[in-house]
Amino acid sequence: MTDRLSSQFAFLDEIDRLKAIERATPIGDNSRPENSAEHSWHIAMYALVLADHAGPEVDISRVIKMLLLHDIVEIDAGDMPIHMAHDAEAHAAKEAAAAERLFGLLPADQAAEFRAIWTEFEAAESADAVFAKSLDRVQPLLQNLAVGGGSWIDYNVTMDQIDTRVGVKVNRGAPRIWQFVRARVAPFFSASR
Amino acid sequence: MTDRLSSQFAFLDEIDRLKAIERATPIGDNSRPENSAEHSWHIAMYALVLADHAGPEVDISRVIKMLLLHDIVEIDAGDMPIHMAHDAEAHAAKEAAAAERLFGLLPADQAAEFRAIWTEFEAAESADAVFAKSLDRVQPLLQNLAVGGGSWIDYNVTMDQIDTRVGVKVNRGAPRIWQFVRARVAPFFSASR
Numbered sequence: 028m029t030d031r032l033s034s035q036f037a038f039l040d041e042i043d044r045l046k047a048i049e050r051a052t053p054i055g056d057n058s059r060p061e062n063s064a065e066h067s068w069h070i071a072m073y074a075l076v077l078a079d080h081a082g083p084e085v086d087i088s089r090v091i092k093m094l095l096l097h098d099i100v101e102i103d104a105g106d107m108p109i110h111m112a113h114d115a116e117a118h119a120a121k122e123a124a125a126a127e128r129l130f131g132l133l134p135a136d137q138a139a140e141f142r143a144i145w146t147e148f149e150a151a152e153s154a155d156a157v158f159a160k161s162l163d164r165v166q167p168l169l170q171n172l173a174v175g176g177g178s179w180i181d182y183n184v185t186m187d188q189i190d191t192r193v194g195v196k197v198n199r200g201a202p203r204i205w206q207f208v209r210a211r212v213a214p215f216f217s218a219s220r
Numbered sequence: 221m222t223d224r225l226s227s228q229f230a231f232l233d234e235i236d237r238l239k240a241i242e243r244a245t246p247i248g249d250n251s252r253p254e255n256s257a258e259h260s261w262h263i264a265m266y267a268l269v270l271a272d273h274a275g276p277e278v279d280i281s282r283v284i285k286m287l288l289l290h291d292i293v294e295i296d297a298g299d300m301p302i303h304m305a306h307d308a309e310a311h312a313a314k315e316a317a318a319a320e321r322l323f324g325l326l327p328a329d330q331a332a333e334f335r336a337i338w339t340e341f342e343a344a345e346s347a348d349a350v351f352a353k354s355l356d357r358v359q360p361l362l363q364n365l366a367v368g369g370g371s372w373i374d375y376n377v378t379m380d381q382i383d384t385r386v387g388v389k390v391n392r393g394a395p396r397i398w399q400f401v402r403a404r405v406a407p408f409f410s411a412s413r
């Protein structure tokens with residue numbers, strides 16, 4: 028049992044480093060970039076609050092678990108901003124190695140369980156993963172909106188790009204939420220570009 | 221439905237401010253104080269990872285919800301370090317007012333639900349709340365240990381105080397975890413004081 032706790036605390040100590048991984052979007056007062064740990068908390072709260080907009084086949088407790096651990100690979104692989112051009116295959120390989128190392132700190136049964144949940148999230152096929160991905164993509168829009176542009180300005184983003192890179196995917200898992208958020212976001216782009 | 225989403229997003233936008241609430245403990249690389257949003261993520265991960273050390277009557281999904289929202293009142297009331305002398309009654313009143321205002325941004329049914337979960341956490345009587353409180357108290361010990369003292373040094377804390385202010389409560393909800401963590405923490409105090 029002590030061995031089990033040793034592995035569990037080795038993991039819990041190590042994931043503290045997610046607090047130092049910076050994202051492209053700022054926090055709401057625009058004072059600094061958001062980090063991936065507080066982002067993970069925020070989208071877990073999105074899941075808790077927006078649960079009633081998920082389909083009946085979605086298990087919100089699983090979605091929350093998925094969102095809590097989905098970014099842990101960034102400790103080794105870094106955050107990849109959605110609007111930044113990159114080699115998707117190379118980045119995916121980096122994340123897979125990160126999942127091996129980081130979840131591998133846990134006892135074997137938990138390592139396998141966490142890796143499976145992370146893989147399910149990445150695959151974006153199950154109902155839980157599709158809803159979780161929708162929330163993960165929608166939160167940065169509202170962060171950018173709150174600060175008058177944020178990473179939209181840094182990456183020179185257009186409403187068309189929002190629709191194709193974000194909208195299509197949010198719409199799959201949470202069409203009502205997408206309709207609502209799109210209506211809030213669109214005026215920024217018609218006003219500024 | 222749009223009204224419901226408006227209230228839900230008003231709440232989700234507002235709670236972004238938890239990312240600016242500083243705690244007494246530092247993050248693991250000792251570069252800055254931990255904020256309450258990333259702390260909430262970290263202890264939700266504690267619950268996920270340490271679930272197998274909870275009693276059979278504990279519902280881990282409820283514990284995770286509780287931990288995700290337990291610190292939101294700090295947006296208005298601030299964080300009160302456990303080792304800092306303070307007027308407990310005045311602080312509790314501030315937190316109750318904060319819960320009214322912040323959870324009150326949500327649709328009425330959710331406002332009532334979140335307030336009830338927060339009240340249950342604060343009361344520390346149900347099995348879920350007792351386990352949640354144990355994790356909330358244990359994480360700062362490991363943060364302080366990681367940085368060679370942290371808020372223990374700022375507040376001149378002794379092992380006796382750790383035992384009475386933290387140990388008794390962690391022991392109630394998670395005796396095996398307390399035994400393990402106490403053994404890790406105790407050498408710091410015998411070496412340095």
Ligand SMILES: [Ca+2]
Pocket residue numbers: 097098163
């Ligand atoms: Ca993410």
